[in-house]
Amino acid sequence: MANKVVVAGGGASGLIAAVFAAENGAEVTILEHKDRVGKKILMTGNGRCNLTNMSDVHGKYYSSDDVSLEKIYDTLVRFDAAKTRAFFQKLGLYTKEKRDGGIYPVSEQAAIVLDVLRSECARLEVKTITDCALTAVEPDRHGGSLRLVHYIRQAEEQKKLTAANKKDKAKNKKSEIISEKKETMRYDRLILATGGKAAPASGSDGSGYRLAKMLGHSIIEPLPALVQLKCSGDYFKAVSGVRAQSDLTLYIDGKPAAAETGELQLTDYGISGIPVFQFSRLASRALYCGRKCEVGINFISCLSEPEQEFSDALMKRHSEKPVEELLAGLVHKKLAAVVCKKEGIAFGTTVSQAGLQKVCGCIRLLSDFRVQVTEANSFENAQVCCGGVPLSEVDKEFQSLRCSNVYIVGELLDCDGICGGYNLQWAWATGAIAGTSAAIKK
Numbered sequence: 001m002a003n004k005v006v007v008a009g010g011g012a013s014g015l016i017a018a019v020f021a022a023e024n025g026a027e028v029t030i031l032e033h034k035d036r037v038g039k040k041i042l043m044t045g046n047g048r049c050n051l052t053n054m055s056d057v058h059g060k061y062y063s064s065d066d067v068s069l070e071k072i073y074d075t076l077v078r079f080d081a082a083k084t085r086a087f088f089q090k091l092g093l094y095t096k097e098k099r100d101g102g103i104y105p106v107s108e109q110a111a112i113v114l115d116v117l118r119s120e121c122a123r124l125e126v127k128t129i130t131d132c133a134l135t136a137v138e139p140d141r142h143g144g145s146l147r148l149v150h151y152i153r154q155a156e157e158q159k160k161l162t163a164a165n166k167k168d169k170a171k172n173k174k175s176e177i178i179s180e181k182k183e184t185m186r187y188d189r190l191i192l193a194t195g196g197k198a199a200p201a202s203g204s205d206g207s208g209y210r211l212a213k214m215l216g217h218s219i220i221e222p223l224p225a226l227v228q229l230k231c232s233g234d235y236f237k238a239v240s241g242v243r244a245q246s247d248l249t250l251y252i253d254g255k256p257a258a259a260e261t262g263e264l265q266l267t268d269y270g271i272s273g274i275p276v277f278q279f280s281r282l283a284s285r286a287l288y289c290g291r292k293c294e295v296g297i298n299f300i301s302c303l304s305e306p307e308q309e310f311s312d313a314l315m316k317r318h319s320e321k322p323v324e325e326l327l328a329g330l331v332h333k334k335l336a337a338v339v340c341k342k343e344g345i346a347f348g349t350t351v352s353q354a355g356l357q358k359v360c361g362c363i364r365l366l367s368d369f370r371v372q373v374t375e376a377n378s379f380e381n382a383q384v385c386c387g388g389v390p391l392s393e394v395d396k397e398f399q400s401l402r403c404s405n406v407y408i409v410g411e412l413l414d415c416d417g418i419c420g421g422y423n424l425q426w427a428w429a430t431g432a433i434a435g436t437s438a439a440i441k442k
């Protein structure tokens with residue numbers, strides 16, 4: 001008899017788990033509480049979906065401890081980026097590699113990633129139930145039973161009322177939930193693929209943590225990661241919208257904790273852009289633990305010895321220029337104005353009036369501009385979560401060590417990667433491994 005595998009959550013990890021379970025002979029059902037599966041996949045890579053990365057994975061992932069990190073790397077050896085690429089190619093999706101090793105669909109459309117997964121699920125006769133939330137699990141010796149809530153939408157009611165009136169198509173569009181229906185369902189194996197709390201509009205509302213707790217798991221506090229950082233400073237509104245190629249260093253309690261280079265984006269509340277995203281999870285966790293976070297920004301990394309380059313000779317040549325104009329040759333003029341203000345140089349003051357010391361003070365500031373981080377932006381703005389179910393509470397097939405016949409995959413686990421396709425790779429790898437095991441384990 002085929003194992004009856006229920007996958008809770010139709011995101012990246014859930015869809016691939018369903019494919020691998022069905023391919024290995026299981027009878028598979030996906031439960032998805034949104035009105036369609038894979039909403040987050042459509043948002044990935046700015047709609048282009050950076051679906052994996054061919055680079056070495058070491059140093060690209062975070063978890064709460066080093067033992068868990070080893071588990072992550074073992075997993076990513078068993079189901080690596082090449083396997084992900086081959087899997088999608090088998091489904092008819094051709095991919096291309098970018099300079100940083102990032103893999104994208106040739107068409108650069110995230111929708112095709114979801115389309116091929118949905119088609120494969122259909123081909124393998126995976127049953128997909130949307131508008132259906134898993135609310136509770138009652139495990140027993142042979143699997144268990146699930147408590148579900150079906151959301152009834154106005155359009156469905158309307159459809160019943162107007163079944164005879166086929167012309168009434170406009171009213172058949174998806175619309176508001178007007179009622180709910182409860183149901184129970186049996187499972188032999190349950191795969192929890194409900195995601196974390198990041199981008200909750202896509203469906204990952206954190207309900208998976210509650211379900212995991214119900215099954216005896218502990219949860220490492222989920223926090224926003226791959227996210228903008230809010231900073232203190234009255235000048236952010238003035239520089240909002242400025243983008244600058246910069247070297248950034250994150251300091252935690254005064255010690256350098258991470259360094260990144262790339263395009264920094266200044267916003268009216270703080271800092272954003274890929275280099276900020278890359279170390280945001282460290283800042284997020286440090287702030288949660290009450291530690292002090294500061295970012296040092298080198299806006300003029302193009303100069304190897306900035307102070308020398310602004311030596312007397314240069315000062316002489318530009319002595320009658322306003323200081324902000326001199327600095328605007330190096331950085332955006334909004335930044336130049338902020339730096340002059342910080343150094344106490346009034347608008348319009350010429351280089352000779354300000355003097356070498358003051359001008360060098362501006363240059364020093366531009367090469368190590370410190371901003372105090374007050375908090376990470378919200379889950380609504382985060383691409384992933386850090387935290388979740390500890391990796392020590394699942395085996396290497398991602399089966400729960402707290403509750404038999406249950407698997408936990410994807411972002412619900414305490415593993416998060418940097419930008420570049422690493423988070424989807426984690427979802428694909430854990431889903432594929434757990435799906436296979438759930439189908440074949442007797």
Ligand SMILES: Cc1cc2nc3c(=O)[nH]c(=O)nc-3n(C[C@H](O)[C@H](O)[C@H](O)COP(=O)(O)OP(=O)(O)OC[C@H]3O[C@@H](n4cnc5c(N)ncnc54)[C@H](O)[C@@H]3O)c2cc1C
Pocket residue numbers: 008009010011012013014031032033034037038039040041043044045046049050051052132133134135193194195196198199202203204205206207208382383384409410411412420421422423424425427
């Ligand atoms: C804007 C954005 C861009 C991103 N870009 C990239 C990128 O280019 N490359 C990359 O590698 N990563 C990217 N990521 C991260 C990546 O999308 C996630 O890491 C990945 O989708 C996680 O997959 P998952 O299956 O674990 O969870 P999710 O994709 O969040 O899926 C969870 C699913 O479970 C459903 N669900 C939740 N609770 C229940 C319940 N109780 N009952 C039923 N269903 C439930 C949800 O509706 C959802 O469909 C991006 C994320 C965002 C937000």
